[in-house]
Amino acid sequence: MKEPTIKDVAAAADVSVTTVSRYLHQQFQKMSPDTRDRIQRAISQLNYHPKVAAQQLRGVKTKLIGVIIADISDQYMALLFKGIYDQMVTAGYQVLVMNSNNDQELERQEIHQLLSKQIDGLIIQPSAADFAAYQMVVDNHVPFVTIDRPIANQPTSVPHVASNNYDSAVQFAELIFNQHGYDNILTIKEFQAQTSGQDERHAGYQAVAAQLNHPYRLLTVQYESNTWLAETIRDHLQHATGKTMIIGLTGRLMYRLIETLSPQQYQYGVDFGLAGYDVDDWERFIQHGITMLHHYPHQIGSTAAQTLLALLTHPQQPQPARLLIPIDRQDRPSY
Numbered sequence: 001m002k003e004p005t006i007k008d009v010a011a012a013a014d015v016s017v018t019t020v021s022r023y024l025h026q027q028f029q030k031m032s033p034d035t036r037d038r039i040q041r042a043i044s045q046l047n048y049h050p051k052v053a054a055q056q057l058r059g060v061k062t063k064l065i066g067v068i069i070a071d072i073s074d075q076y077m078a079l080l081f082k083g084i085y086d087q088m089v090t091a092g093y094q095v096l097v098m099n100s101n102n103d104q105e106l107e108r109q110e111i112h113q114l115l116s117k118q119i120d121g122l123i124i125q126p127s128a129a130d131f132a133a134y135q136m137v138v139d140n141h142v143p144f145v146t147i148d149r150p151i152a153n154q155p156t157s158v159p160h161v162a163s164n165n166y167d168s169a170v171q172f173a174e175l176i177f178n179q180h181g182y183d184n185i186l187t188i189k190e191f192q193a194q195t196s197g198q199d200e201r202h203a204g205y206q207a208v209a210a211q212l213n214h215p216y217r218l219l220t221v222q223y224e225s226n227t228w229l230a231e232t233i234r235d236h237l238q239h240a241t242g243k244t245m246i247i248g249l250t251g252r253l254m255y256r257l258i259e260t261l262s263p264q265q266y267q268y269g270v271d272f273g274l275a276g277y278d279v280d281d282w283e284r285f286i287q288h289g290i291t292m293l294h295h296y297p298h299q300i301g302s303t304a305a306q307t308l309l310a311l312l313t314h315p316q317q318p319q320p321a322r323l324l325i326p327i328d329r330q331d332r333p334s335y
Helices: 006-013 017-024 033-046 052-058 075-090 104-116 131-139 165-178 197-211 226-239 251-260 297-313
Strands: 064-069 094-099 121-124 144-147 160-163 184-190 216-221 244-248 273-278 291-294 322-325 328-330
Touching: 006 017, 006 033, 017 033, 033 104, 064 075, 064 104, 075 094, 075 297, 094 104, 104 121, 104 131, 121 131, 121 297, 131 144, 144 297, 160 165, 160 197, 160 297, 165 197, 184 197, 184 226, 184 251, 197 216, 216 226, 226 244, 226 251, 244 251, 251 273, 297 322
Parallel strands: 064 094, 064 121, 121 144, 144 160, 160 322, 184 216, 184 244, 244 273, 273 291
Antiparallel strands: 291 328
């Protein structure tokens, strides 16, 4: 199939080649929003990536690496990027970072922009749940690695680096039920995008609960208030049978849970069990300390960068399809 050209894009968008060129160089000063939208739609529909094919035919290397992070304002995700950046800069690459805001459409546009800049490789913390959203990267023969969040139908030729979310959740759930005598688990998830590492943790807890015939509930929060969260948890505690273990699946959720389930109002480990996930250890100062499962985003980012560098240096040598960084648990008297 013939590769689309800039003339094809211009014809599809009903603009001149000069206008498309200005768009590609982000010269939007005299361009209406409607024109920009038409050009973007034409680029997407045609799967047009300027200069990428020509670059690869020439064997030109730009020493540019693209990185798309889902929410750079989040501490966890900022540490992911720092792990990538430290490795890439040391290896002599420049890093172009983009923030998708957990928006699939914005992420798609950013992929197009990065491909147009002739990047040598790409690392993505995905917002889409299926690999079809990233097939364009493979089609343009750009080496890339996904991090942190699982994607359905991802080929083994594209490495994925993340925490060992599922296995660590299974191990903890077995401990909760078999050694600490809890009767049910309430996990609380922060909705961020169509895919999340939280989903793998949820699946691990759910699997063990089902196997041992214990009640299990997943509560998903996004824009709900802390008042709503507190009332929902209180309702669960009132109607649940036996001892309840509450697990916050992200660090930001743990801040909300501590505020909602005030340590002045509840005694953790007595009224209910409490544990969560985070990258630091501030929870040790609450009451006698809260049990935490620590994950390591800087190491995930660093490992992803090393994997991408291996793909760039030895393109014919396969890399591991999945690299999982262990989660550590710090047990405290909160359960």
